[in-house]
Amino acid sequence: MKRIALLTSGGDAPGMNAAVRSVVRVGYVKGVEVVGVYHGYQGLLTKDFHIMLPRDVSGILERGGTILKTSRDIAFKEEKNQWKAIENMKEEGIDGLIVIGGNGSQTGNLSLFKKGFPTIGIASTIDNDLWGTDYTIGFDTAVNTAINAIDKIRDTAESHNLTFIVEVMGRNAGFIAIDAGIAGGADIILVPEIKFSVEKIVDNIKRDMEKRKLHYIIVCAEGAIHARDLEKEIHKYVDIDTRVAVLGHIQRGGSPSRFDRMLASELGERAVNALLEGEKGKVVGIKHNRIVLIPVQDAVMNKKQLNTKLYKLAEELSV
Numbered sequence: 001m002k003r004i005a006l007l008t009s010g011g012d013a014p015g016m017n018a019a020v021r022s023v024v025r026v027g028y029v030k031g032v033e034v035v036g037v038y039h040g041y042q043g044l045l046t047k048d049f050h051i052m053l054p055r056d057v058s059g060i061l062e063r064g065g066t067i068l069k070t071s072r073d074i075a076f077k078e079e080k081n082q083w084k085a086i087e088n089m090k091e092e093g094i095d096g097l098i099v100i101g102g103n104g105s106q107t108g109n110l111s112l113f114k115k116g117f118p119t120i121g122i123a124s125t126i127d128n129d130l131w132g133t134d135y136t137i138g139f140d141t142a143v144n145t146a147i148n149a150i151d152k153i154r155d156t157a158e159s160h161n162l163t164f165i166v167e168v169m170g171r172n173a174g175f176i177a178i179d180a181g182i183a184g185g186a187d188i189i190l191v192p193e194i195k196f197s198v199e200k201i202v203d204n205i206k207r208d209m210e211k212r213k214l215h216y217i218i219v220c221a222e223g224a225i226h227a228r229d230l231e232k233e234i235h236k237y238v239d240i241d242t243r244v245a246v247l248g249h250i251q252r253g254g255s256p257s258r259f260d261r262m263l264a265s266e267l268g269e270r271a272v273n274a275l276l277e278g279e280k281g282k283v284v285g286i287k288h289n290r291i292v293l294i295p296v297q298d299a300v301m302n303k304k305q306l307n308t309k310l311y312k313l314a315e316e317l318s319v
């Protein structure tokens with residue numbers, strides 16, 4: 001394998017740049033030419049190809065976002081576009097592809113692999129919802145951003161005796177909510193995976209207020225309920241002073257944490273080596289502190305389960 005393509009796809013995540021840097025530099029050391037594809041899968045169709053050398057990735061390790069740009073490309077779901085992408089890569093002498101991204105992005109990886117093109121994915125999404133890997137690039141930074149925000153919000157909640165509803169990202173998964181909730185000391189955590197009742201939440205608030213809890217923090221994943229909707233629901237049952245904070249895209253940006261930089265550097269290296277060893281149709285991730293190759297089919301078809309023990313712990317800690 002002499003020439004490989006590299007793209008980032010789906011939602012950007014802090015640490016994607018560190019992974020790009022790792023692939024480009026390890027590729028260079030191993031004598032492989034790395035072609036950066038701009039704008040995700042779209043760039044495979046428009047041939048937005050750029051040869052990348054070690055100095056092209058200087059000064060990006062500490063930067064959030066992705067210098068390769070990214071997109072959520074619906075058009076790539078069409079088979080004819082997938083064949084076109086393969087044709088475009090073959091025309092340029094590209095014989096392998098590395099895809100940095102989450103679930104949707106690795107579904108693109110799977111379709112190219114099924115058509116016979118060698119692909120390797122690198123697990124990256126702030127949501128951490130990719131099966132087969134304990135962590136995805138970007139999750140750690142996103143959670144730390146959310147914790148910092150909750151710490152600040154707590155100052156105001158405490159000073160004014162307020163109930164705050166903090167909405168974090170996670171359309172289909174509660175990984176950010178559960179970690180940020182526990183580490184941020186939330187009183188209630190709501191995730192899409194676990195059913196909840198507003199009446200029970202209100203009962204808890206009332207019970208806790210009797211125990212002289214004068215401020216309250218609820219962390220909800222956007223996929224469980226939107227903070228504004230929850231606020232309206234709560235007010236149907238109880239007249240308390242509430243505020244809402246929707247953290248939104250601040251969780252996607254910013255300089256990656258030490259963990260994400262390390263993870264991205266290691267996964268980037270493993271992805272290049274995997275292609276060179278003839279591996280294909282896999283995603284590189286981390287399991288029990290070891291870098292692993294996960295069949296892409298399994299990664300995208302299975303649902304990663306939330307650790308319910310953590311949910312129980314959250315309840316215990318909010319006594």
Ligand code: F6P
Nearest residue numbers: 011102125126127169170171252
């Ligand atoms: O996939 C990461 C993520 O940040 C989700 O948590 C969130 O629901 C979604 O992307 C938001 O996507 P967009 O920026 O395209 O609205």
